[in-house]
Amino acid sequence: xxxxxxxxxxxxxxxxxxxxxxxxxxxxxxxxxxxxxxxxxxxxxxxxxxxxxxxxxxxxxxxxxxxxxxxxxxxxxxxxxxxxxxxxxxxxxxxxxxxxxxxxxxxxxxxxxxxxxxxxxxxxxxxxxxxxxxxxxxxxxxxxxxxxxxxxxxxxxxxxxxxxxxxxxxxxxxxxxxxxxxxxxxxxxxxxxxxxxxxxxxxxxxxxxxxxxxxxxxxxxxxxxxxxxxxxxxxxxxxxxxxxxxxxxxxxxxxxxxxxxxxxxxxxxxxxxxxxxxxxxxxxxxxxxxxxxxxxxxxxxxxxxxxxxxxxxxxxxxxxxxxxxxxxxxxxxxxxxxxxxxxxxxxxxxxxxxxxxxxxxxxx
Numbered sequence: 001x002x003x004x005x006x007x008x009x010x011x012x013x014x015x016x017x018x019x020x021x022x023x024x025x026x027x028x029x030x031x032x033x034x035x036x037x038x039x040x041x042x043x044x045x046x047x048x049x050x051x052x053x054x055x056x057x058x059x060x061x062x063x064x065x066x067x068x069x070x071x072x073x074x075x076x077x078x079x080x081x082x083x084x085x086x087x088x089x090x091x092x093x094x095x096x097x098x099x100x101x102x103x104x105x106x107x108x109x110x111x112x113x114x115x116x117x118x119x120x121x122x123x124x125x126x127x128x129x130x131x132x133x134x135x136x137x138x139x140x141x142x143x144x145x146x147x148x149x150x151x152x153x154x155x156x157x158x159x160x161x162x163x164x165x166x167x168x169x170x171x172x173x174x175x176x177x178x179x180x181x182x183x184x185x186x187x188x189x190x191x192x193x194x195x196x197x198x199x200x201x202x203x204x205x206x207x208x209x210x211x212x213x214x215x216x217x218x219x220x221x222x223x224x225x226x227x228x229x230x231x232x233x234x235x236x237x238x239x240x241x242x243x244x245x246x247x248x249x250x251x252x253x254x255x256x257x258x259x260x261x262x263x264x265x266x267x268x269x270x271x272x273x274x275x276x277x278x279x280x281x282x283x284x285x286x287x288x289x290x291x292x293x294x295x296x297x298x299x300x301x302x303x304x305x306x307x308x309x310x311x312x313x314x315x316x317x318x319x320x321x322x323x324x325x326x327x328x329x330x331x332x333x334x335x336x337x338x339x340x341x342x343x344x345x346x347x348x349x350x351x352x353x354x355x356x357x358x359x360x361x362x363x364x
Contacts, residue, residue: 003228004122004152006050007043010187011208012036013089015067016059018212024280024309027242028212033070035210035241039222040078042237046224049080049122054187054206055087055131055158061096068097076103083117083126084108087158087187088168091131098130112136114143124152127181131158135167141175141184152229155184161205176201183227183234190216195223195234202232211244214282218243242308244280245272251287251316257296261303280309288319322353332360 014032018025043051075082082105086092092099098108107117109128116127125148129140140157147153159169168188176184177199184203186193192207206223208216220241225234249267254260264283268276285295297312304310326337339352 003226003231003233004050004124005046005048005226006052006154006183006185006224006234007039007046007048008052008054008156008185008204008206008223008234009039009209010054010158010185010206011056011087011190012210013056013059013208013212014071015063016212021311027280027309028210031242032210032212033067035239036071036074039209039239040074043224044077044079047079048224050119050124050126050154051078051080051082052126052154052156052185053082053084054156054185055085056089056187057084057086058090058097061090061093061098063097068100072103075106078105080105081119081122082106083128083156085128085156085158085187086110086130088131088134088136091133093132112140114140114145118151122152123150124154127153127155128157131169136169137165137167139170139172139175141171141179144179144181147180149180149229152227153181154227155179155181156187157184158187160188161186173198176203182229183232185223192221192236195232197232202227202234204234209239210241211280214244214246214280217245242278242280244282246282246284247271248284248286251285253290254293257299258303260295261300264300265304277307281307282311282313284313284315286315287317289316290319317354317358320353320357322357325357332357335360 012032018028086098086109092110098110102108109115109130112129112132114127114129116125118125127144159171160166161171163172179201181201184201186203186205189205190208193205195202195204204223207220209220209222211217211220219238221236221238223234224237227233249264251260252263254263272279295314295316297314301310301312322336322340326333326340335356336353339349342349
């Protein structure tokens with residue numbers, strides 16, 4: 001076989017208890033399972049032959065029974081083969097879920113010694129290993145040895161690419177170069193990388209397929225496509241999930257909380273499209289309020305109960321007339337007058353005056 005169709009995914013962290021509100025935690029964990037079902041439906045439709053899961057599929061070694069049953073059912077309905085390389089969260093331990101019986105199409109590395117699974121029907125060898133505790137300091141990729149180049153040779157590894165040593169299976173550029181593998185599917189880093197190449201070897205982090213918090217924002221997905229001895233045809237396949245977004249919004253003049261809420265909705269729809277309400281938002285309101293204006297976050301959020309999730313941070317300030325302040329017979333007035341006459345940009349003046357005037361007011 002000259003080429004095979006694969007999918008590369010990692011870092012689901014199934015079963016995790018996330019930081020933050022309980023409501024958000026429940027929504028994200030439900031979304032993870034739903035996304036996994038959708039992903040494997042796509043992979044079956046795309047006739048994917050081999051799925052590579054590069055570690056931290058689970059949050060820990062000990063997993064809820066109902067969750068295990070769901071995963072095994074999803075895997076058993078997949079038409080291809082699945083290879084898992086456990087990472088620093090779902091490492092192999094005495095109570096590891098990976099020692100249980102799994103569907104016949106699922107292959108799991110259980111030792112820190114680099115080994116391979118051989119699939120003659122697709123002329124492929126998949127190299128990997130398992131974390132057996134939460135840290136590995138050895139460069140395990142360097143232990144691959146001489147490979148048989150008559151196979152398509154793939155690595156599925158959990159680890160941290162770096163130029164200095166680390167405790168999460170350090171991977172240096174020379175480790176990748178000397179591996180002579182055709183592709184290395186990496187896990188551990190939750191942000192997707194581009195598909196890179198050192199020597200003959202292509203490699204990438206797929207990132208996690210579903211964002212799990214406001215430190216994992218934007219589009220998420222998997223790598224999918226055909227690879228052969230001399231070509232890498234993998235591409236990023238975006239998963240249609242609810243995404244985490246941190247949005248800074250400059251407010252405009254408003255007469256009521258309802259008007260402000262409608263302004264926010266309009267701006268989010270402009271940025272994220274008609275299905276904008278399905279996402280998770282941390283909305284930071286910036287700008288200036290008149291003396292008679294207030295923002296009531298509880299009221300605004302109550303007008304957005306049809307959103308999947310939204311939290312609002314009020315970062316606005318009261319409007320200040322700097323020209324008027326510059327005429328005051330005070331140290332603050334003299335400071336403002338001095339800044340207004342400086343030969344700097346209007347934006348820089350505004351920043352300096354904002355910070356300076358508020359500092360004066362805090363001292364009073």
